[in-house]
Amino acid sequence: MRRGRTAGEGGAMIQIEHLTKRYGSFTAVDDVSFTVEPGKVVGFLGPNGAGKSTAMRMLVGLTPATSGRALVHGRPYRLLEQPGRHVGVMLDASAQHPGRTGREVIRLAAIQMGARRGRVDEVLDLVGLTPKESSRRVRNYSLGMRQRLGLAAALVGEPEVLVLDEPANGLDPQGIHWMRTLLRDFADDGGTVLLSSHLLHEVQVIADELVMIGHGRVVAQGSVEELLSGRGSRVRSADDERLAAALREQGLEVTAAAGGLQVAGESEVVGRVALAAGVPLVSLAAASEGALEEIFLELTSAQARSGQDQAAQDRAEVAA
The missing domain is CATH 3.30.56 (Phenylalanyl-tRNA Synthetase; Chain B, domain 1)
Incomplete structure (x- = not known):
């Protein structure tokens, strides 16, 4: 069972406020704002290269923001005491020591976070890694097994918030269904989930709200019902x-x-x-099946055209 929030913490568990990241003349994330509240699964959607991963890295302090801010419990992630006890993070399931066993990976994470005794066995069972599988070296894991191990590492500190980047990669249909159930149960128990994916239909099934990003900017956000209404x-x-x-x-x-x-x-x-x-x-x-993909393609195509028109106008002004 997860620990509850401490007294005095704000209602919005994750706050992204005008978050921007520039690399020279390239803007990877452009003035992105949204909130994720307790009990909600928010799907952070967009194609590869849209800026999802960069925004999530800024949220957990791995990439400094050019401007704006990202808060958890009203504070920057880096200022949280024992952040792994508050925020479970999985940004890259392959970023695990290949020579260690799955159990060793989770045991070390548990030690670093000060997790209670017995938590390692709990999370390995929760993510469906058997004792035999958890005793294998990570180098011998399939991508789907690495995803399960990464999720176990995110959960071992019993956090209230999960930040997951493409967690369904490498999972078979049964595994995707399992993950949906796990994350839905986590949110229904009061947890907060920010879930990034380019698999729009899979997120549509589980998410309460959606934030759609294209070319670094939010192109649409709202509840699933709001975005799909009128289709x-x-x-x-x-x-x-x-x-x-x-x-x-x-x-x-x-x-x-x-x-x-x-x-x-x-x-x-x-x-x-x-x-x-x-x-x-x-x-x-x-007409809801496939509607999310249609909406996203319409919005990102319109934004791309707008960006091209603006670039052409800027070039014309410079030439003049």
């Missing part, structure tokens, strides 16, 4: 052409989609129109 329905029928005509007569926007139609309307409305038109339906569902 409409997907329908397949015995006569899509006739159904499309009936839907348009009702003022609904209809476009062709893979294997059917995309409709800017709720599933219940689409079903009623199909019934009135006498068109049998093969399938009908809210």
Whole structure:
């Protein structure tokens, strides 16, 4: 069982405020702000190179910020007493000594954090590493086993906050389902989870809120429901052409989609129109599956175009 927060600590467990990181003329993270509250899983989403890892490294004090700040319990990570007892961090599962056994890795982490006796066995069991597997050298671990070991190291101090960068890498479908359950239980028990990933659908399943980043900037944030609302329905029928005509007569926007139609309307409305038109339906569902990817591609593409336009304008001004 995790330790609770101490008295006087703020309600927002993680606060990212106008965080910016520049390397010369290149801006890796550009004025990023969001909060992660207790009991929540926040998905920090974006493609490779979007700035997710840099932002998380700034949060845990591994990379200095150019401007802005990142706080845990209202304080910079580096100022926390025994930070591993408050914040469990996994930024790179491969950053483990290859010559040590899995148990040795966790035992050393437990000693450094002052974890209680018996915690090593608890977390190894929690992440699904058997005694035989934990006695093997890390160099012989698969990527999925390293991910489990890294998560064990993050949990051994019984933290209230988890900061995880791409924790699903190398996990098979069963492993991904296991991790979803573990992190959901952690948050439901009052913990705080910041979870970075480029696997948008996997995060959509578990996250309460999403922060979407592209080219170093936040392009959208909010609850999963807020971001996916208004995406409409997907329908397949015995006569899509006739159904499309009936839907348009009702003022609904209809476009062709893979294997059917995309409709800017709720599933219940689409079903009623199909019934009135006498068109049998093969399938009908809210257009949430894949919607997160579509939203992200739309937003990042728009931002990339905006950046290109601004760069062209800057070059024109310099030439003038």
